[in-house]
Amino acid sequence: MVKDKQTIFQKRKIAYFTVFSSILALYILSSIVTEFKLTDGVMAFPEAASWIVHKFVPDAKAFTRFPKIMDRLLETALLSVAVTSIATVVAFIFSLFGSRTLKSHGILNQAVRMTAAFFRNVPDVVWAMLLMFSFGQNILTGFLALFFSTFGMLTRSFIETIDEVSSACVEALDATGANFAQIVFQGVIPSTVTALITWALYMIETNIRSATLIGILTATGIGYLFDMYYKRLEFGSASLVVICIVVLVIIIENISNKLRKVIS
């Protein structure tokens, strides 16, 4: 008995040691391969910081552009909201067939899960670049790119939420003789609605950040403005764009926190 205990503790120690040393070895190996030097990185930090402090502050010219920035920012934010709303509805319908709780047909179930995994695992920026071939540099490209990745992400989260939260009441409603549509409306939706809204709100926040990045590629929205000012070396204006994005995301975060409290 005592011997068993000792070996368990020893095993635990060996496990920790192995994990830690493998992480260290991986770091050293990848640094050598990529010729990355931590010291250089750290040394460059003060210089970069002082550059940001001196150059990357809004100047007088930047503020004259404030209305334009707000205009584009609003466009980007509304795009994210629109994308997320539509993706939420589509993802919910898909997740009903992807969840194990609702016992949809095996092949359909797998098909939904694989579709969702595919859309989720292709990064939104890659979607944007691919879609630019077909749709060109416009807002539709950005919309679709965001939609695909949001749809993939939400479908997976919704499937997990449904399986976790509503499996018990689905079983009970099934036992009463209720049909699929009745089970969804009377059981699944009421029991998961808060979790679904929480996910949707989180995706709106994420999508504002992603939309900025995609906008750089598709020459739309706030991303385009940032790219333009940055390339013209008008760092003052570019910095104002960044500040505006950060403030907007914080505001939206606060609103969604309040909303979550109200609906729970």
Next chain:
Amino acid sequence: MPILEFKNVSKIYDNVTKALEDINFTVEEGEFISIIGPSGAGKSTLLRCINRLIDASQGEIIFDGQDITHVKGKELRSIRTKTGMIFQHYNLVDRLSVIENVLHGTLGKKSTISGMFGHYTEDEKTRAFKILKELGLGEFVYKRCDELSGGQKQRVGIARAIMQQPKLILCDEPIASLDPKASKVIMDQLVSINKNKKITCIVNLHQVDVALRYSTRIIGVASGKIVYDGLPENLNQETIHKIYQSNANDLITDVSGGVHGER
């Protein structure tokens, strides 16, 4: 005419695990049957075969004069409306009110649309109120279910089952998560439903003493087989040990002495 009949029913999971093996029994209308047996013996599987939440692998299940072993779709749902079910973890929609959960008992008989959007008739609502009052939940009608205690939630579960106006009520460990006081309330109510509304009850139980006290008949299940089927009076210590595959003095009932002390 028996209300339920199992003929040589077996259930095999994934072609390997035998959950039920050659189960045969007949249930007459008005019986109050307890199914006892160790965890994993197949009690839950047996219960769920009756309303086809689980499909039997072999054999025949006859309910209310109809072979239901392979019925599908609309027909299956119509059979399910005739059997209510009560669960260990209540399985309510916690975010909805008590009355809404009770009215879910009518879904099987409603049209898809009115069921989806929760349009219930005056008659259905009146009946739900009456059932809740009978179960002592009159003051909780509009409360959300997540505000209730375990015992109250289970009573909502019972109300939902009664709402179905079933011929048979299946109870899967109805008191396993409840304290002794709430357990008594629930068991008493099940017995009163059985007596007054003439609804047949089949109850999975862990508590042998409860089974002995409340049921008109006991079925003992061990490793997927029926090892005892008879009156509570005839269930002796030896058989109990056979059901639980244990030796003398290994069971909690041996310590309390409740099994034979009271009788």
